[in-house]
Amino acid sequence: RLEIGLELFWSMSAIWILPLPRVARTLVLELCLLLGNQG
Template sequence: MFTSVSLMSLLRSLVLDLDLDLELDLELDLELDLELDLDLELELFWSMSAIWILPLPRVARTLVLELCLLLV
């Protein structure tokens, strides 16, 4: 039979374990969300840059692309 002290310690360990699991899950979810958001923003940036870069002459287009590569 459980004493009140052992029951309380068991409950504390369960609560701590639950807190750790929740924190880890939240951190992992946030990291995944951030990575997905960053990937989407980069794709949007590159697709938007292609719209204004196409009408430029070939030399200017090459220079702009080289500058973009230097920034990355």
């Protein structure tokens, strides 16, 4: 659980720092929500 949380944390940080398109950010947010609901 902790390892997955760290991966999500670093991936989210990289996504907000890097100039990625809004679509990529939306997809990651949806993925995080799905993982959170499963957990």
